[in-house]
């Protein structure tokens with residue numbers, strides 16, 4: 001059993017919003033979970049379609065924002081390992097920066113935000129029961145149930161928190177190196193030609209993995225460019 005304190009709500013606008021408010025009053029190592037979200041938020045100002053039966057939660061804990069890259073690696077890997085723990089045969093992979101894919105379609109997204117003081121908010125949405133229409137998303141989407149994997153979402157959350165704690169301690173006691181290598185071993189389409197879109201700008205190159213700070217490594221002729229933010233589109237080998 002993990003020592004995270006879980007606060008469960010029937011409905012919230014966004015678990016990240018609630019977490020940001022609670023982080024204000026200095027609570028730590030808490031999880032805000034909601035059965036439903038009326039205004040779920042995604043990365044880069046997008047909305048997160050919060051369908052019934054899916055898992056929505058936000059972790060609040062003290063964290064040094066300078067190590068945010070390590071946290072991105074730890075959290076996405078932890079969701080992937082949780083799926084693997086329940087369903088060892090699942091075809092799961094990681095799409096930079098922090099999407100988890102199942103059968104090459106998005107099953108989980110996360111939104112990491114800075115809270116008051118030294119608190120960080122890690123908001124995670126897992127498509128457990130349903131997935132949004134592909135037409136409203138930039139990428140194909142899937143849910144665990146649609147892929148034939150049935151799991152209780154509260155059990156999923158408990159397992160995730162345990163795996164997260166193990167990875168977090170591993171990182172604190174060692175460094176991010178082993179977790180980074182593990183992340184890359186699950187990276188979706190390493191070595192593919194990709195385009196990274198950042199607002200109106202585009203950068204092309206070969207997806208060469210990630211560095212110790214979670215930045216994407218883009219190979220461009222004889223140089224490697226580090227990408228800090230953006231959306232990745234795959235163009236094939």
Ligand code: BTN
Pocket residue numbers: 013014015016017037039040041042043044046048055056057058099108109110111123124125126
């Ligand atoms: C993304 O892929 O764009 C990130 C999606 C993050 C969604 C989760 S659901 C729980 C938490 N609350 C929110 O409003 N957003 C995150």
